[in-house]
Amino acid sequence: MAASTLKIENLHVSIEGKEILKGLNLEINGGEIHAVMGPNGTGKSTLASAIMGHPKYEITEGSVFLDNEDVLEMEVDERAKAGLFLAMQYPSEVSGVTNADFLRSAINARREEGDEISLMKFIKKLDKKMAELDMGEEFAQRYLNEGFSGGEKKRNEILQLMMLEPKIAVLDEIDSGLDIDALKVVSKGVNAMRSDDFGCLIITHYQRLLNYITPDKVHVMMQGRIVKSGGAELAQRLESEGYDWIKQELGIKDETVGQEA
Amino acid sequence: MSVDTKIAFDQDYIKSFSEKRQEPKWMESLRLKALEKSENLPMPKPDKTKIDKWNFTSFKHDVPADAISSLDDLPKDVRELVAKDQQSGNLLVHRNSTPVFHQLSEELKEQGVIFTDIQTALQEHGDLVEKYFMKDVMKVDENRLTAVHAALLNGGTFLYVPRNVEVDVPVQALYWQEDPEAGLFNHVIIVAEDNSSVTYVENYLSYGNDEESVANIIAEVHVGQNARVTFGSVDNFSKGVTTYVNRRANVARDGKVDWALAQMNDGNTVSTNTTHLIGDGSNADSKTVTIGRGDQKQNFTNQIIHHGKNSEGMLLVHGVQKDSASAIFNGVTKIEHGAAKSNGEQTQRVLMMNEKARGDANPILLIDEDDVMAGHAASVGKVDPIQLYYLQSRGISRHEAERLIIHGFLAPVINELPIEGVRKRAVEVTEGKVN
Ligand SMILES: Nc1ncnc2c1ncn2[C@@H]1O[C@H](COP(=O)(O)OP(=O)(O)O)[C@@H](O)[C@H]1O
Ligand SMILES: [Mg+2]
Numbered sequence: 001m002a003a004s005t006l007k008i009e010n011l012h013v014s015i016e017g018k019e020i021l022k023g024l025n026l027e028i029n030g031g032e033i034h035a036v037m038g039p040n041g042t043g044k045s046t047l048a049s050a051i052m053g054h055p056k057y058e059i060t061e062g063s064v065f066l067d068n069e070d071v072l073e074m075e076v077d078e079r080a081k082a083g084l085f086l087a088m089q090y091p092s093e094v095s096g097v098t099n100a101d102f103l104r105s106a107i108n109a110r111r112e113e114g115d116e117i118s119l120m121k122f123i124k125k126l127d128k129k130m131a132e133l134d135m136g137e138e139f140a141q142r143y144l145n146e147g148f149s150g151g152e153k154k155r156n157e158i159l160q161l162m163m164l165e166p167k168i169a170v171l172d173e174i175d176s177g178l179d180i181d182a183l184k185v186v187s188k189g190v191n192a193m194r195s196d197d198f199g200c201l202i203i204t205h206y207q208r209l210l211n212y213i214t215p216d217k218v219h220v221m222m223q224g225r226i227v228k229s230g231g232a233e234l235a236q237r238l239e240s241e242g243y244d245w246i247k248q249e250l251g252i253k254d255e256t257v258g259q260e261a
Numbered sequence: 262m263s264v265d266t267k268i269a270f271d272q273d274y275i276k277s278f279s280e281k282r283q284e285p286k287w288m289e290s291l292r293l294k295a296l297e298k299s300e301n302l303p304m305p306k307p308d309k310t311k312i313d314k315w316n317f318t319s320f321k322h323d324v325p326a327d328a329i330s331s332l333d334d335l336p337k338d339v340r341e342l343v344a345k346d347q348q349s350g351n352l353l354v355h356r357n358s359t360p361v362f363h364q365l366s367e368e369l370k371e372q373g374v375i376f377t378d379i380q381t382a383l384q385e386h387g388d389l390v391e392k393y394f395m396k397d398v399m400k401v402d403e404n405r406l407t408a409v410h411a412a413l414l415n416g417g418t419f420l421y422v423p424r425n426v427e428v429d430v431p432v433q434a435l436y437w438q439e440d441p442e443a444g445l446f447n448h449v450i451i452v453a454e455d456n457s458s459v460t461y462v463e464n465y466l467s468y469g470n471d472e473e474s475v476a477n478i479i480a481e482v483h484v485g486q487n488a489r490v491t492f493g494s495v496d497n498f499s500k501g502v503t504t505y506v507n508r509r510a511n512v513a514r515d516g517k518v519d520w521a522l523a524q525m526n527d528g529n530t531v532s533t534n535t536t537h538l539i540g541d542g543s544n545a546d547s548k549t550v551t552i553g554r555g556d557q558k559q560n561f562t563n564q565i566i567h568h569g570k571n572s573e574g575m576l577l578v579h580g581v582q583k584d585s586a587s588a589i590f591n592g593v594t595k596i597e598h599g600a601a602k603s604n605g606e607q608t609q610r611v612l613m614m615n616e617k618a619r620g621d622a623n624p625i626l627l628i629d630e631d632d633v634m635a636g637h638a639a640s641v642g643k644v645d646p647i648q649l650y651y652l653q654s655r656g657i658s659r660h661e662a663e664r665l666i667i668h669g670f671l672a673p674v675i676n677e678l679p680i681e682g683v684r685k686r687a688v689e690v691t692e693g694k695v696n
């Protein structure tokens with residue numbers, strides 16, 4: 001498997017007629033970990049949702065390509081099968097469908113008919129990944145996210161990431177609501193994925209997570225655009241000084257979407 | 262489609278049909294009276310569903326069927342309905358309403374259990390059948406269809422469990438409509454005498470597409486004191502079959518009935534499931550799952566009526582509506598005056614898979630006694646697009662995502678069905694309907 005590239009150019013996204021993303025550019029290559037940081041309400045989740053094809057978000061301009069495939073032309077499931085993954089900020093709960101059945105369907109969806117993963121192999125892999133994430137065995141048979149605590153849902157998103165092994169993953173606030181031990185476990189999971197074939201975009205508004213997963217590039221998002229990019233040191237500066245210096249530098253009064261510079 | 266609601270059978274036909282079946286005189290005259298009454302009785306009026314244009318008159322009544330010598334003579338998919346533990350057990354197979362295969366263990370025979378088709382029961386246990394046939398539980402003249410049922414009865418099962426006998430393996434009846442135009446007028450009587458217990462499982466199935474026919478089914482269940490009846494059914498009639506099904510139980514003191522109904526017909530259906538909790542401390546638990554698809558119209562009335570003190574009733578209904586199917590779910594909890602300290606709970610949930618599907622859940626609580634507990638929950642909703650998005654974001658196709666959601670929605674009921682065979686079959690039929 002060769003390394004993949006996710007290329008986002010001049011992306012404009014609206015929700016219910018309101019423009020949220022206003023010309024966003026970003027390129028993520030296999031082997032790289034990017035972090036997108038920014039205060040609340042600056043369009044980070046909108047970016048993630050637009051990449052995955054959330055039904056409420058409308059792309060009005062721009063393009064998203066995974067290698068030479070036009071992502072915006074694809075159905076949601078085709079995007080996943082092409083190698084994209086999104087760990088959602090607020091994962092859905094699906095009653096009556098066990099985690100294990102769901103994961104097996106997801107794995108088999110990317111395999112040819114007649115070439116489904118054997119139950120033995122699946123269980124072995126699931127057990128291994130759950131152990132790595134300190135998840136109790138009972139999670140396999142619990143209904144998908146139903147009644148999970150915030151932290152359990154986040155772990156479950158990472159479990160899916162590890163089971164599905166995408167080429168490019170977007171992790172939207174995978175750290176929020178996690179205590180330090182859970183944060184370490186989740187980071188361990190993501191770090192275990194690190195390889196030349198895996199690219200990752202971590203969305204967060206705390207620097208905390210980046211102590212455990214060192215990013216190659218850090219981007220700051222405000223008003224629906226990336227307003228500053230740098231290396232890991234940028235995250236550290238944000239941690240110690242906050243966002244105000246960037247706002248001053250760029251003459252931004254209100255960083256949330258809908259406010260003009 | 263015929264809108265004529267008068268059936269095309271006369272007194273002579275009924276007389277000779279009854280004679281041919283060597284029925285006791287009382288049955289012949291009951292049929293004839295029923296036929297006469299049917300002409301003036303009104304059609305049933307299920308709440309919020311109009312059935313006056315449905316076909317209740319176009320069907321073949323007396324369709325011949327060859328007996329089978331062993332279960333291996335059954336087509337594969339019919340054979341698969343026979344529960345594994347049933348192969349040397351207690352089984353009755355009807356083919357186009359004619360009994361063609363029968364098995365009852367020696368042990369049960371020795372204990373006095375009767376498990377036979379209704380025709381044989383009328384011949385061999387006429388007096389016993391007469392005691393229970395449309396007397397206390399159902400009446401012949403409740404509406405036109407109950408009367409037509411009695412007049413045209415052409416199949417069914419009689420299950421009698423004497424006092425203190427506990428039947429620990431399920432008995433199963435299979436009603437296979439090989440000819441899609443064959444009408445089925447099926448009558449099931451279950452009598453569980455005091456302190457007895459039994460589990461009865463029935464499967465209805467027909468094949469065919471638009472061939473018109475009618476299924477008119479009545480089940481009467483008598484639960485004696487401290488007796489227990491578990492009644493499981495998987496209904497699976499094809500698209501052209503209009504079904505009227507009325508299953509009802511009377512439960513005596515400390516008795517219990519459990520209903521596990523997978524109502525998976527593909528044709529228009531009006532179904533009533535009723536339990537009268539007559540005795541003090543009697544108990545009913547009624548679980549129903551259904552999937553509507555195509556342009557099917559259905560009406561489900563599930564009711565538990567409390568007469569006895571300290572009686573307990575639990576209704577649970579989960580229905581999925583696909584395509585442009587529509588269904589009305591009426592859940593009735595009725596607590597009569599004097600049924601003090603009774604508890605009646607009901608939950609009805611309906612999931613609609615698209616814009617054109619319709620579902621309505623009506624919780625009806627009729628409480629005539631102060632000192633009781635009663636509760637209800639009802640919800641009707643469309644499939645959540647964000648849930649679909651979530652599943653699809655993992656590579657699962659829209660179709661597969663819907664499949665998972667439907668199975669998931671029905672699972673809390675299916676998993677609780679008290680009979681393994683019904684549970685399995687309900688999952689299989691669900692699978693067939695969502696694929
Ligand atoms: N479903 C929605 N309906 C209307 N507005 C929304 C919706 N989701 C997000 N927004 C708006 O879009 C902007 C960006 O939101 P979001 O992308 O979630 O930000 P972030 O993830 O950076 O906190 C906010 O102003 C928010 O109010
Ligand atoms: Mg967000």
